[in-house]
Amino acid sequence: xxxxxxxxxxxxxxxxxxxxxxxxxxxxHRSVSWYQQTPGQGLQFLFEYFSETQRxxxxxxxxxxxxxxxxxxxxxxxxTLELGDSALYLCASSLSTGTNQPQHFxxxxxxxxx
Amino acid sequence: xxxxxxxxxxMSVQExxxxxxxxxxxxxxxxxxxxxxxxxxxxxxxxxxxxEAYKQQNATExxxxxxxQKAAKSFSLKISDSQLGDAAMYFCAYRVNSNYQLIWGxxxxxxxxx
Numbered sequence: 001x002x003x004x005x006x007x008x009x010x011x012x013x014x015x016x017x018x019x020x021x022x023x024x025x026x027x028x029h030r031s032v033s034w035y036q037q038t039p040g041q042g043l044q045f046l047f048e049y050f051s052e053t054q055r056x057x058x059x060x061x062x063x064x065x066x067x068x069x070x071x072x073x074x075x076x077x078x079x080t081l082e083l084g085d086s087a088l089y090l091c092a093s094s095l096s097t098g099t100n101q102p103q104h105f106x107x108x109x110x111x112x113x114x
Numbered sequence: 115x116x117x118x119x120x121x122x123x124x125m126s127v128q129e130x131x132x133x134x135x136x137x138x139x140x141x142x143x144x145x146x147x148x149x150x151x152x153x154x155x156x157x158x159x160x161x162x163x164x165x166e167a168y169k170q171q172n173a174t175e176x177x178x179x180x181x182x183q184k185a186a187k188s189f190s191l192k193i194s195d196s197q198l199g200d201a202a203m204y205f206c207a208y209r210v211n212s213n214y215q216l217i218w219g220x221x222x223x224x225x226x227x228x
Contacts, residue, residue: 033215033216035216042218042219042220042221043205043207043216043218044218045215045216045217048214048215055214056213056214056215058215088157090159092159097214098214100147100164100166102149102161102164103161103216104161105151105158105159105160106158107156107157107158108157108158
């Protein structure tokens, strides 16, 4: 069974641009979560989607948004990029939403802002 | 506040020996799950072990086991017979029923000396 696939693996953008990251969950998984990982702030939760609905959102500005499609694939978008948005963005999928659901992670997208 | 503290930024152990990584957390919830993830240089986050808070019995997965002390809000990870492939960043995290997001610690870098 294929794992969680994130594309692209690396991305370089400049300030003010916008970016879209993609995540394909494990087949059959309906929940997708996004995390931002930086050396300074560590791992921080961005949002979770289940059945095309956002179930939970972390403490990030409105420039960060996401969506989930009917096939459970998810995208996250960051508009008006800032230098501080440079990070590894991790996507995780699970069978369903819930406390006990183990999350399976992709390799991440490394976003660099110049 | 919901926090996770990993007090050891870095640990090193001789191959084949045993090492314990510490983790404490703070939550007012009574129903939650605790997790240990490892992140090797390849950067994919891999689930090592999980523990249900209402279960007193400590979870074990082959060479990995936890010491869960609910009253002390402590959740340490013991790795027996350390192998070179265990070298990675180890993250402690938990998830509560009222809010499905994972709350992460800052991580412990584990070095295995041959």
